[in-house]
C-alpha cells in the first residue's frame with residue numbers, strides 16, 4: 001500500500017472511530033436522561049396513588065374515624081391523625097413504591113410549612129424532603145393545612161446508573177475493544193512496513209555485496225583463459241589467488257545469510273560441547289589481529305577469566321566473537337585498536353563468562369543503540385556506503401547469546417568507541 005493511501009485510510013478510520021465514540025457517549029448520556037425521567041414518572045405515579053388511597057380512607061365514613069380525629073384538626077394539624085394513620089401511610093408508601101420497583105433507598109415525610117408531621121423520626125430531614133423534586137400536595141385530605149407528601153432518594157443518580165450498568169459496561173468494553181484492535185492493527189502495519197523496508201535494503205545491499213566478488217571472479221577467470229597469462233606463472237598465481245579470495249568472501253556472505261534464514265525457520269539447534277575458553281578466543285583473536293594489522297591496527301587479547309572450560313556450541317560461539325571482532329575492524333578502521341577480554345561474571349545468581357570487544361571506532365549514539373540488534377538494521381549513513389554489511393551480525397549475536405541463556409549489551413558514546421559484552425552462563 002502506498003504511504004499516502006495508508007495515511008488517508010488511517011485518518012478516515014481514526015475520524016470514524018472518534019465519531020463512533022462520540023455517538024456512543026451521546027447515546028449513553030441520553031439513555032441515562034431517559035431512565036431518570038422514567039424514574040421520576042414512577043415516583044410521581046406512586047405518590048399520586050398513595051394520595052388517592054389516603055383520600056379514599058377519608059371519604060369512607062366507616063374508615064374515617066379510625067384514621068382521622070376530626071375535632072382537633074383545625075387547631076392543630078398534627079393532632080388530626082390517629083396513630084393508625086401513621087402505620088397506614090407507611091405501609092401504603094412501602095407497597096406502592098415496591099410495586100413500581102422503587103426499593104427502600106428513600107425517606108418520606110408528610111409535612112406542612114412548619115415541619116415534618118409524620119413520621120416523627122424523619123423530622124430532622126425536613127429540608128431534604130421539602131426541597132426534593134418528588135412532592136405532592138395533599139389538599140385533597142386537608143384543604144387549608146398546606147399539607148404535602150415528599151420523598152427524598154439518597155442516591156437517585158446511583159440508582160438510575162445501576163439500572164443501566166450492564167449496558168454501560170458492555171458499551172465501554174466494546175468501544176475499548178475497537179480502539180485497542182485498531183491501534184494494534186496500525187502498529188502491526190507500521191512494523192510490517194518497516195520490516196519490508198529493511199528487507200528491501202537488505203536485498204539491495206546483498207546484491208551490491210555479491211556483485212563485486214562475482215565480477216572480480218569473472219574477470220580473473222577470463223584472464224586465466226588468455227594464452228599470454230597462462231604462460232606467465234606469476235600472473236596465474238595472482239588471478240587464482242584473486243578468485244580464491246573473492247570466492248571465500250562470497251562463501252562467508254552466503255554463510256551469514258544462511259545462518260539467519262535458519263533462525264527464521266527455527267531450524268537452529270545448539271550442539272553443546274566443552275570448549276577451552278582461552279584457546280577458542282585466542283584463535284579468533286589472532287585471525288582478526290591479522291585483519292586489523294592490514295589496516296594499521298591490532299587486536300589485544302586479555303583473558304582474566306578463571307573459568308577454563310565453557311560448555312557451548314563451538315561454531316556459534318566462534319561466530320559470535322568473530323562477528324563482534326569483524327564489526328570492530330570494519331567500523332574502527334583505519335587503525336583499529338581492539339581489546340578482546342574475557343572475565344568471570346555473575347548474573348542473577350548464576351556464574352558465567354563475560355566476553356567483551358572494545359574498539360576505538362566512531363561509537364554509536366544512544367538513539368541507535370536500541371535498534372542495532374534488530375534484524376536487517378543498519379545505522380543510516382546517508383548516501384555513504386563505505387562500510388558493507390547486511391545488518392544481521394548483531395542480530396545473530398543477540399539470538400545465539402539468548403539461546404545459550406545469556407545476553408549481549410553495548411556501551412558506547414559517539415566519538416569514544418564501542419564496547420560490546422556478551423554473557424555466556426556456565427552450564
Ligand code: ADP
Pocket residue numbers: 327328331332359361362363364372377378379388389390391392393394395418
Ligand atoms: P552490519 O552488517 O551492518 O555491520 P550488524 O548487525 O553487525 O550489521 O551491525 C548493525 C549496525 O550497528 C551497523 O550497521 C553499524 O552501523 C553498527 N555497528 C555495529 N558494530 C559497530 C561498531 N563496533 N562501531 C560502530 N558501529 C557499529
